[in-house]
Amino acid sequence: MSAHATLEVRLEDRSYPIHIGPGLLGRGDLVSAHLPQKKAVIVTNSTVAPLYLDAFRESLARAGVGNEVVILPDGEDHKDWQTLNRIFDALLARNAERKTALIALGGGVIGDMTGFAAATYQRGVPFVQIPTTLLSQVDSSVGGKTAINHPLGKNMIGAFYQPRVVIADTDTLKTLPARELSAGLAEVIKYGLIGDAPFFEWLEANIDRLLAGEASALTYAIEQSCRNKAVVVAADEREQGVRAHLNFGHTFGHAIEAGLGFGVWLHGEAVAAGMAIAARVSRRMGLVDDQLVKRTLSLLERAQLPVRGPALGAGRYLQLMGHDKKVEGGRTRFVLLRGLGEAFVTADVPQETLQLVLEGEGVDAA
């Protein structure tokens, strides 16, 4: 038995625990406790399977959970209907029933697709998430967002669907490429910026321990990130209000991902640049001072993240944001800062401010 942290996400009858710490892939009992039937189909990808699948299956088997496997190709390119349908094909070919659980073992793409499959197979079957990247551990673990991409937009088809339990094993981060660890840290830093100044300060002091993969630091950072997200999600499960804060950096970030083609930049990298843009917009509007922008850029840079978007041109940025889900009544709503740990939503951003900041992306230096 390993020591680990447990966080309860409170959503009335859809509440569930997140277990965080090293060695948890060996704890099939933590999964088993939440299954209505001791049967599961594990969905993973061709990168994660060779690393963790066998050990996890054995741990499930020890806990009495019969399991089968669907292995999908790796990558955001495959977050589409065709790949999702391979899950449905496998479930139907095996006569999977309504109480058979779907377990996502992998990063955000596997989690999003498996979650959407679980939300929609026979109109909903039990879902378990085993995120194996930092980004998915701090982002997809809380919130119940599932989706696939459409050729005309990222995450455009999906559902809100909560897992029965989430297991974040920090050991899986040992095999994560450095670039992906950094991309995950972008979302970690976001939680500090939008709502938790003390956590932002802890990150300023401990970013090097996280980059070095220290289990105790990672466990703390994941727990604080999930806790911050859980508070917001519990207040606004279906994204009608305050939950929009979680999209800090994402409106610009999605434009970057779409503009370059999905997969060129990692999601976390685009969000990092998007947060830097949002910070610059906030400063230009006189909402925050230079010092906060500097601290933000400095922490992102120490985490090996970009603090500039690519030079798409302001017009293209604005056009790409027209497809963003955060659009209402034809106007784009932005999440900005009015202080460290103080995000807010506004549609009142002067066009010339946007133009000025976005025209500078990829060009000027500060």
Next chain:
Amino acid sequence: MSAHATLEVRLEDRSYPIHIGPGLLGRGDLVSAHLPQKKAVIVTNSTVAPLYLDAFRESLARAGVGNEVVILPDGEDHKDWQTLNRIFDALLARNAERKTALIALGGGVIGDMTGFAAATYQRGVPFVQIPTTLLSQVDSSVGGKTAINHPLGKNMIGAFYQPRVVIADTDTLKTLPARELSAGLAEVIKYGLIGDAPFFEWLEANIDRLLAGEASALTYAIEQSCRNKAVVVAADEREQGVRAHLNFGHTFGHAIEAGLGFGVWLHGEAVAAGMAIAARVSRRMGLVDDQLVKRTLSLLERAQLPVRGPALGAGRYLQLMGHDKKVEGGRTRFVLLRGLGEAFVTADVPQETLQLVLEGEGVDAA
């Protein structure tokens, strides 16, 4: 203003009204009252569009609701991902936002697909149902079931998603082929059989008025059907318990549809034969008397419905039922009768009883 009946389906924050009666397609105000934004995309098919689309669009426009249209090919064959994706394509091409409503104008296939599109486009947009067949008015109006078919199973991919309002205009039944009116009556009769003996008796007395298309009789039958279904759904929104009663006749019916190929028999025809089979199984098990079986078959026959399944052979029936969603722990659960208006669920049906009854389908005479 036409007089009409209104029924409230109570589901906490997802409660909604069903308006039933003649002339309601002209009441765009009944739709408009439930839209968060006065914008909608109407999804209909190539059969319904020439009959009702223009008048409905005008009525929406009079109520101030801007609207666009997606016309899909007609038929259960098209209840698939490819056709669903045409809705997504249209929504994305038009930059449809999270508050733009999707309105289903058509029968069950249009309702199920449009509902699933509404449940999943951007993880959920407002949904309005305008069912134009008797079957969809009495079945899909209540319950929030949405789905598409998969090559390996009917309605295997879907979601529970509630509409904001349902409008059942009995005038649309005037253009409904007689065979489809009868198919709708199968579900109407079902409500009497499973839980409402007085309504069954009313149907015995009034079936001819319904077949003749009398508006007041239709309004009453639709209202009673929706009321019966609403009581069950309110008690069990996510189909964990008593809601299974609504599947009376459906386990056998689905086997018939799948065995013959979807679309050969209408859904309601398969359900009628399925109810007759369920009644015969109930009698063989000594749960009901000959008299009840006779009354059931007689009412179904007067409604121009089949009271025999096709001669698929008992083995094929049982195999086909293995894919049914009402399967749990590997055992098929059946909805049977123990009296008029008294359905119940059981997995304890002797194999030889099933064999005996199913072997007789399409063959013997009583």
